Amino acid sequence: MNQQATLLTRPDWRLELQQAFRNPNDLLEYVGLDASQFFEDSRARELFPLLVPRPFARLIKPGDANDPLLRQVLPLKQEFDDTPGYTAxxxxEQGDNVAVDKNQGLLHKYQSRILIILKGGCAVNCRYCFRRHFPYQEIRFSQQELSQTxxxxxxxxxxxxxxLSGGDxxxxxxxxxxxxxxxxxxVTQLKRLRIHSRLPIVIPTRITETLVGILANTRLKTSLVLHANHANEISAELKHRLASLYKAGIHLFNQSVLLKGVNDNVDSLTELSESLFDCDVLPYYLHQLDKVSGxxxxxxxxxxxxxxWLGMNARLPGFLVPKLVREVGGENSKTAIMPDGRFK
Ligand code: SF4
Structure with a gap:
């Protein structure tokens, strides 16, 4: 089969993945910015490769170097800063204390839940990712790993x-x-299946009728937890496709990371919650950044x-205010950091 034929027979989302930006200069040219203002030190891209699907790039405001979506994906020289308290x-997660067997991609951190790292890779590489130094190449989850699980x-x-986590x-x-x-x-004891994914945010066509059917046709109560950080990430296409999941009875949640220069103001956070609920998605957690090097x-x-968080609380109904939390290595639940211990 020639290459063109392969492209035509691939699902849309696979095509989008294949055509994603992998070079910072190409991305910057696409969004109308001059690469030289970013890459005095172009080694930044050596740390964690750039990967940005085109549907996400289309949501970046042309010519805006401070665009909140661009900031999440563009390597910057600050990634070389060696900051105390920031580690790989x-x-x-890479120690023996939580991994049952890290080669089988299974983590048992919380008493009643296990987490399967099903796929090492993602459709987008977020610069703030806590797994940016994770040994993805060691992850495999084939039939043998499934049987062990x-x-x-x-x-x-x-x-x-x-x-089900990742990667994505x-x-x-x-x-x-x-x-x-x-x-x-x-497995009769299992009640719930939860999928954490940012893929629909960056390539909404990943939500196909087939996927909706797979998630809906199981006896397990199924939730999809999206990872959107800014209202601009929620496109009309995404809204349209989330509606199919919602109609099929999939529970939709979102968790965000609080990021300087991206969503660190009350207006952005409020707008994100409003936009999510317009798509029948409930804001779930607002995470403090994991202190990962870079x-x-x-x-x-x-x-x-x-x-x-107080500003959001003043503007939104309680069910649209996510819990403000931090994940602490070795702890068996997330740590609430809401003011005065509210709603812990
Ligand atoms: S695991 Fe999540 S935060 Fe990290 S690169 Fe993948 S999508 Fe981004």
């Missing part, structure tokens, strides 16, 4: 929820997702975060 593995579940009957679990093919979800639905320039202090 801020959540201690089912065994592990059987030996741990307190686990009632499986979280929706990078898996529909066939793989079907096989895994079918196997998990046969991301310190995104840090917002806890004091500022609390002020922002």
């Amino acid at each position: 593995d801020p959540l201690l 089912i065994d592990y579940l059987t030996r741990n009957p307190q686990i009632n929820e499986v979280i 679990p929706l990078m898996a093919s529909d066939k793989t997702l079907t096989r895994i979800i079918d196997a998990l639905s046969n 991301a310190a320039h995104f840090e917002v202090s806890d004091d500022t975060a609390q002020q922002l």
Whole structure:
């Protein structure tokens, strides 16, 4: 089959992935910016490759160097800053304390939930990502790993929820997702399936009728937790496709990361919650940044975060105000950092 024929037979989202920007200069040219103002030190891209799908790039405001979407994906020289307290593995996921067997991509951090790192890669590389130094290449989740996971579940009957994570679990093919979800639905103790994904945000066409069917046709209560950080990420296409998931009974949530220069103001955070709910998505968590090396320039202090949270609380109904939390390596739940311990 020639290359053109391969492209035509691939699902849209795979095509989008293939055509994503991988070179900062190409992305900057596309959004009408002069690369020389960013890359006095072009080594930044060596740290964690740039990867930006075109549907996401189309949402970046042309000519705006401070665009909140651009800031999330563009390598900057500050990534070389060596900031005390910032490490390669801020959540201690690469140690033996939480990984059942890191080669099988299974993490058991919380008593009643396990997390499967189904796919190492993502459709976008976010500069603030806490897994930017994660050994993705060691992750494989094939039939053998699935069988080991089912065994592990059987030996741990307190686990009632499986979280598919990554990387991005929706990078898996529909066939793989079907096989895994079918196997998990046969484990009688399991009640819930949760999928954490940013893929629909950057390539909305990942939500196909087939995917909706896969997620809807299981006895498990299924949730999709999106990872949107700014209202500008929510396109009309995404809204349209989320409606199919909602109609099929999939529970939709969102978690965001509080990022300096992206969403660190009350207007942005409020607008994000409003836009999410317009798509029937509930804001769930607002995370403080994980202190991963190379991301310190995104840090917002806890004091500022609390002020922002109070500002949102004053403007929004309670169900649209996400919990302000931080993940602490080794802790068995997220740590609430809301003012005066509100709603812990
Ligand atoms: S989509 Fe999530 S896991 Fe992937 S690079 Fe972005 S933040 Fe990291």
